[in-house]
Amino acid sequence: MGKSPTMTTITPPHMTRWLTSLGANRWPDRALVRAGAIYMLIAYVPMLMHVFAEATGHVGSDFLAFWGAGRLVMAGTPWQAFDLVAEQGAQAASHTGQMVAYVNPPPYLFLTGPLALMPYGAAWLTWALGSWVAWFLACRRLLPGEPVVLLSYPAAYLAACHAQNGFVTGALLVAGVLALSRKGARAELIAGALFGALVIKPHLALLIPLWLIAGRRWRALAAAAASALALCLLSLMVFGPETWAAWPKSFQVSAVLMEQNAGPFFLRMATPYALIRVLAGANVAIAAQIVITLAMVVLVWGETRRLGANAGTGALMLAATAIASPYLFSYDFPFLVQPLLWLVGMARTNGWRPWEKICVIALWLAPLATRAAALPLHANLMPLAGIGLVWMIVGRLRADQSTISG
Numbered sequence: 001m002g003k004s005p006t007m008t009t010i011t012p013p014h015m016t017r018w019l020t021s022l023g024a025n026r027w028p029d030r031a032l033v034r035a036g037a038i039y040m041l042i043a044y045v046p047m048l049m050h051v052f053a054e055a056t057g058h059v060g061s062d063f064l065a066f067w068g069a070g071r072l073v074m075a076g077t078p079w080q081a082f083d084l085v086a087e088q089g090a091q092a093a094s095h096t097g098q099m100v101a102y103v104n105p106p107p108y109l110f111l112t113g114p115l116a117l118m119p120y121g122a123a124w125l126t127w128a129l130g131s132w133v134a135w136f137l138a139c140r141r142l143l144p145g146e147p148v149v150l151l152s153y154p155a156a157y158l159a160a161c162h163a164q165n166g167f168v169t170g171a172l173l174v175a176g177v178l179a180l181s182r183k184g185a186r187a188e189l190i191a192g193a194l195f196g197a198l199v200i201k202p203h204l205a206l207l208i209p210l211w212l213i214a215g216r217r218w219r220a221l222a223a224a225a226a227s228a229l230a231l232c233l234l235s236l237m238v239f240g241p242e243t244w245a246a247w248p249k250s251f252q253v254s255a256v257l258m259e260q261n262a263g264p265f266f267l268r269m270a271t272p273y274a275l276i277r278v279l280a281g282a283n284v285a286i287a288a289q290i291v292i293t294l295a296m297v298v299l300v301w302g303e304t305r306r307l308g309a310n311a312g313t314g315a316l317m318l319a320a321t322a323i324a325s326p327y328l329f330s331y332d333f334p335f336l337v338q339p340l341l342w343l344v345g346m347a348r349t350n351g352w353r354p355w356e357k358i359c360v361i362a363l364w365l366a367p368l369a370t371r372a373a374a375l376p377l378h379a380n381l382m383p384l385a386g387i388g389l390v391w392m393i394v395g396r397l398r399a400d401q402s403t404i405s406g
Contacts, residue, residue, distance in 0.1 A: 028357075028361070033149060033361075034146070034148060034149060036152075037146075037148045037149040037151075037152035038148055038152075040152040040154070040157075041148060041151060041152050044152075044157050044160075047157070047161075048128075048157075048160060048161065051161045052121075052124065052125065055096075055124055055163065056094075056096065056120065056121045056124065057096065058096055058097050058098070059096070059098070060094075060096040060097075060098025060099075060100065061096075061098075061100075061124065061162065061163050062100055062162050062163060062164050062331075063100075063123075063124050063127060063128075063162075063163035063164070064091045064094060064096065064098060064099065064100040064120075065087070065091075065100040065101060065102040065103070065104075066102070066111070066112045066115055066127070066163075066165075067090075067091070067094065067112070067115050067116065067120055067123050067124070068081070068087045068088075068090035068091035068094075068099075068100075068102065069081035069087065069090070069102040069104075069109060069112040070109075070112035070113050070114070070115040070116035070123075071090040071091075071093065071116040072086060072087070072090050073109050073112055073113040073116065073239070074113055074116045074117070075090075078106070078109055078239040078240070078243045079239070079240065079242040079243040079245070079246040080246075081102045081109065081112075081243070081246075082102065082243075082246040082247055082249045082250050083246065083249070084099075084101060084253075087099065087101065087102055093120065094120035095120075096120075101250065101253040102250065103250035103253055103254055104165075104200060104201065104250075105199060105200060105201075105202070105232075105235075105247060106232075106235040106236070106239055106243045106244055106247055107199055107200050107231040107232060107234070107235040108165075108200040108201075109235065109239055109243070110231075110234075110235065110238075111165075111168070111200075115127060124163050127163050128160045128161075128163040129160070131159075131165075131167035131168055131171075132151075132156060132159070132160050132167055134167060134168070134171050135156065135159075135167040135168075135170050135171045135174075135334055136150060136151055136156075137171075138170075138171035138172075138174055138175040138178075139170075139171070139174050139175075139337055139338070139341075141178060142174070142178075142337060142338060142341040142342075142345075143341050143344070150337070150341075153334070153337050153364065154364070154365055154366075154367050154368035154369075155170075155330070155331075155333035155334050155336060155337070155367040155368070156334050156337075157368065158330045158331050158333070158367055158368060158371060159331045159332075159333075159334050161331070162329075162331040164329075164331040164332075165200070165201060166331040166332045166333065166334045166335075167334055168200070169198060169200070169201050169204050169332065169334075169335065170332075170333075170334030170335040170337070171334075172194045172195070172197050172198055173195075173198070173204065173318060173321075173335040173338070174318075174334075174335055174337065174338045175194050176191045176192075176194035176195045176208075177191075177311065177314035177315075177317075177318065177338055178311070178338075179191035179194065180217065180220055180309055180310075180314065181310050181311040181314065185219060188217060188219040188220040188223065189219060189220070189223045190223075191217075191220045191223070191224075192212075192219065192220035192221065192222065192223025192224040192225075192226070192227060193223050193224070193226075193227040194227075195208050195212075195220070195223075195224040195227070196223065196224040196225065196226065196227025196228035196229075196230075196231065197227055197228075197231060198228075199227075199228040199231050199232060200231075203325050203326075203327055203328075204321065204325065204328075204332065204335070206293075206321055206324055206325050207296065207297070207300055207317050207320055207321050207324060208224065208317070209221065209224070210297060210300060210301060210304075210317075211300055211304055211309055211313065211314070211317040212224070212309060214300070214301045214304035214305050214309065215304045215305075215308050215309025215310075215313065216308075216309075217309045220309075264375065266278050266380075267374040267375055267378065267379070267380050268329055268330070268371075268374065268380070269327070269328065269329055269380065270322075270328055270329055270330050270332075270333070270367075270370065270371070270380050270382035270383065271289070271323065271325060271326050271327065271328050271382075271383060272285075272288060272289050272292050272323055272326075272383040273285045273286070273288070273289035273326040273327075274326075274380060275379060275380055275381070275382075275383050276288045276289070278378065278379060278380075279379065289326045292323055292324065293324045293325075293326075296320035296321075296323060296324040296390070297324070299316070299320060299390070299394070300313070300316055300317050300320050303316055303394065303397055304316075304317070307397065311342055312342065312346075312393070312396070312397055313397070314338070314342075315338055315339040315342035315343070315393050316339070316390065316393045316394065316397065318335050318336065318338055318339050319336065319339040319386065319389045319390045319393055320390055321335075322336060322382075322383075322386040322389070323383050323386040323387060323390065330367050330368075330370070330371040330382065333367045333382075336367070336389070339389055339393055340360060340363060340364055340389070342393070343356070343360050343392060343393065343396060344360060346396050347360075353395070353396075353399070356392070359388070359392060360392070362385075363385055363388060363389050363392075366382060366385035367382065367385075370382040370385060
């Protein structure tokens with residue numbers, strides 16, 4: 001018997017060249033990135049039209065909760081926003097046949113009231129597109145001269161689709177980090193005031209106090225506390241103590257949702273807790289989320305103590321928030337544009353590191369890609385993207401110099 005010929009795998013030359021280009025960050029170039037962004041924005045138009053038809057049809061939308069709460073505010077009964085029967089009655093005017101519970105804290109009602117001045121469909125469009133513009137204006141300094149690329153961020157499309165509050169919270173987070181990266185007492189006060197406004201969705205501010213304390217930004221910390229307190233007191237004065245007394249009713253709604261068996265709800269969530277709960281159950285998920293959150297606390301604290309509270313450690317803080325908080329959805333991620341574009345800015349200044357460009361592009365697409373794949377895969381893999389983003393930022397913060405240009 002003769003010997004069998006040795007089996008070898010030969011990579012085609014064109015594949016070798018392409019992989020080399022990826023590793024050296026020569027592909028894709030800026031022109032191709034711009035073209036891709038244009039195509040994405042064009043694709044968003046029919047998709048948003050379809051979502052709008054569903055939202056105003058018999059599928060409904062999360063926006064129902066805001067619009068219904070606004071109607072109750074304008075009727076002079078804001079405390080009823082937390083009453084399921086009253087909310088259902090208010091939302092019935094949408095003619096969708098659907099109902100979504102309102103769970104945001106009372107200060108958020110300041111945003112819902114004006115929405116009730118419009119019919120449901122007009123209010124949906126105004127909120128989705130108007131908040132998209134507000135987010136863009138808050139973030140445009142991150143990528144000067146590239147408005148189309150910024151607008152095409154997939155997490156922005158998801159926020160618009162849900163007509164949720166991801167643009168509002170994203171604008172506050174990004175604008176706060178940008179303000180704090182500037183010099184001067186006024187900038188610190190502005191940053192603190194913006195961070196304090198996150199009282200409307202406090203679990204997104206999970207790491208902000210830690211970041212400010214580690215960076216010794218006492219003025220910003222005080223401004224954040226004052227801003228949050230002022231919004232709470234103002235809502236108490238305007239909406240009355242009955243509204244604050246009624247707010248805890250919303251905790252019961254959230255508890256019912258979190259007590260579900262692993263299913264579509266946890267596939268739509270985009271946190272380590274949700275992913276691990278689907279795969280291994282609630283107890284393991286809780287323990288794992290605690291470990292991950294504590295790890296992010298230690299990481300953000302250590303890097304900020306070493307480098308200060310600036311744009312770089314702010315990028316780390318925001319990226320870490322995406323995996324430190326146990327309760328986030330894909331529409332909450334417009335704030336991740338700052339960590340991603342901080343990496344781009346560092347690369348433009350100091351040169352790309354090996355494989356960094358294609359990794360940033362993959363993470364840029366991750367919110368939409370992981371959301372689309374979650375139900376078919378029976379797993380939402382966005383937390384893995386979040387971990388990858390944290391790892392890349394830490395690598396940049398700790399690198400003495402770039403190893404490659406491109």
